[in-house]
Amino acid sequence: MGRGVGRGAGRDVGRGVDRRDAGGGQVQAGRRTRGRWFRALLAALVMAALVVPLAAATRPRVPAPAPADLGRITAATLGAAYAANRANAAEAARMAEDHGDRHRAAMERAMARDPARQFLAFDGRGPGLATEVFGDLAGADRIAVLIPGSDTTLDTYARFRATAVSLHRHLAARHPRTAVIAWLGYETPGTVGTAVMTTTRAQEAAPELAESVAALYGIAGRDTEISLLCHSYGSVVCARAAPALEAEGLPVADLVLLGSPGTGVDRASDLRTSARVWAGRGARDWIADVPHARADLLGTTVGFGTDPMSPAYGARRFAAGSAGHGGYFAPGSESLANLARIVLGETAEVSHD
Known part of the structure; x- marks a missing residue:
């Protein structure tokens, strides 16, 4: 890059500083800082690769019966x-x-005792899996499927369920023929550990999500509009499942990335889906400070690449207000209102940041 030398062009006479140099220096400093962040992250992951599996090996697995054969x-x-x-x-x-x-x-027990609870799937073994339905699935013409991020298990399921309840209440008040699915259909990675920075869990989960979406079409009908609302690491899962659904002739209408660390591809077009791809991030979401990069570590790709909020990614950006990482479905929030508009196909009404 040029240094602005000659004829005093762009020079701040009072300070003797070339403004272009100052701006370039800030950019370079920012890049160096992000580079240090990412190298530090890689170092932490190497340590976690040794420590976390040992800790997990000593953690007892909760016993449970095999899932019902349905x-x-x-x-x-x-x-x-x-x-x-x-x-x-x-x-x-x-x-x-x-x-x-x-x-x-x-x-x-709370799941079992309430006759109003509607589970398409349940598996209490280990961390646990559950797929819960809110609304009349068979009669729905709009379905939103929520895919959670890290640290979501049966032990923390209540907070994930609360997001589905909030969305369903908001949707049902405007369009009765909607259903919301809380899809805890995969073993999510822990926030502390190596798995949360690789696509391994997502690759394992994607076929399960694709199969679940196909089952929803089978129950509600092929004319149903299905939207995937993918939070945090869940956006990596959705990025793997969407092309498979497209290949099966079962595309989703919308793919919504919420507080995403990246999807493992550089551009929305690389997702190979006909779905409208949306991205939103709240002003208080710490995920904005996570380095958006990829690197090879011991034969494994770590990181998820381009920030979906970046113009280079090419997603439709929607306003998420002041939401923190876990606040996208808060009642009365701008993010919840926009998510409902997306699910209902009111794309022209979605507000943008």
């Missing part, structure tokens, strides 16, 4: 599927109680 679920068998999964949760609660895990047992 076969292919249809609109006609939804009620039976819901009942079978509640019964499975009740048995899991008994086993967790015998194991001495009272917190897990209480969570599962």
Whole structure:
């Protein structure tokens, strides 16, 4: 780059500083800072690669029965599927109680005892999996599927469920034929550890998500509009599942990235989906400070590349207000209002940042 030498062009006479040099120096300093951040992150991951698996090996796994064998679920068998999964949760609660895990047992009892709870899937083993339905799935013409990020398990499920409840209440008040799916269909990575910075868990989860979305189309009908609302690491999962759905002829209408660390591709067009790709990040979301880069570490790709909020990524940016990392579905928030507009297909009404 040029240094602005000659004829005093661009020079601040009072300070004797070339403004172009000053700006370039700031850019270079910013790059060096981000580079140090990323190198420090890599170093931490190397340490975590040694420590975290050892700690996990000593952590007891919560016992539970195998999931109910439901076969292919249809609109006609939804009620039976819901009942079978509640019964499975009740048995899991008994086993967790015998194991001495009272917190897990209480969570599962709450799932089992309420006849209004609607689970398409339930697996209480280990960290646990659950797919819960809010609304009339068989009669819905708009479905929002929420995909969570790190540290979401049956033990923390209540906070994830609260986001689905908030969205469903907002949607149902405006359009009764909507359903919301809280999809905890994969073992999410922990915030502290190596898995959260690689695509490994996402690659494992993507076929499960694609299969679940295909099942939703089978129950509600092919004319149903389905939107994937993907939070944090969940956006990496969605980025892997969307092309598979497209290849199967089951594309989703919208792919919404919330507080995303990146998706593992450089541009929205690289996702190979016909869905409208949206990105939003709240003003108080710490994910903005995470380095958006990729690097090879011991044969594994670490990091997720381009920031989806970057113009270079090419997503449709929507305003998320002052939301923090976990606040995108807060009642009355700008982000919740925009998410509802996206799900309802009111794209012209979505506000932009």
